Amino acid sequence: MPSKEPKSYGGKRITVTYDGGRCLHAAACVRGLPEVFDSGRRPWVQPDGAAPERVAEAIRRCPSGALQYRLADDGPTEEPDRPTTVARSPAGRLVMRGELHVTTADGTVRRETRAVLCACGVSGNQPFCDDSGACSGD
Numbered sequence: 164m165p166s167k168e169p170k171s172y173g174g175k176r177i178t179v180t181y182d183g184g185r186c187l188h189a190a191a192c193v194r195g196l197p198e199v200f201d202s203g204r205r206p207w208v209q210p211d212g213a214a215p216e217r218v219a220e221a222i223r224r225c226p227s228g229a230l231q232y233r234l235a236d237d238g239p240t241e242e243p244d245r246p247t248t249v250a251r252s253p254a255g256r257l258v259m260r261g262e263l264h265v266t267t268a269d270g271t272v273r274r275e276t277r278a279v280l281c282a283c284g285v286s287g288n289q290p291f292c293d294d295s296g297a298c299s300g301d
């Protein structure tokens with residue numbers, strides 16, 4: 164499905180955004196910081212559940228870039244990994260980290276630090292994997 168506008172979860176010192184159209188449901192967030200990310204709770208993101216630095220650290224482990232953050236008071240933004248890396252998952256999707264300029268289906272160029280790109284062509288959110296195709300689950 165095409166990506167809708169990411170959902171925003173405002174905390175006192177950090178705002179978390181979540182783009183469900185890019186989430187691979189690998190649960191790195193839920194396992195990494197369950198005080199903040201809990202899919203059994205509503206809202207499932209509680210930005211004030213841990214120190215903002217820990218929330219940011221957990222978000223940087225989200226491989227797909229579905230989760231992003233913005234620290235209050237002009238806190239540091241996420242630095243891209245250097246060097247940029249690209250790896251193929253066992254089912255073929257491309258896992259990328261670094262200084263990425265990703266051209267979307269409508270021609271927009273998005274600056275990203277983390278992304279997983281579709282390998283099977285089925286994703287409705289090209290070029291991102293939306294976890295709907297043959298490579299779902301790896």
Ligand code: SF4
Nearest residue numbers: 186187189190192225
């Ligand atoms: S892709 Fe990101 S937001 Fe989705 S479950 Fe994995 S870590 Fe969480």
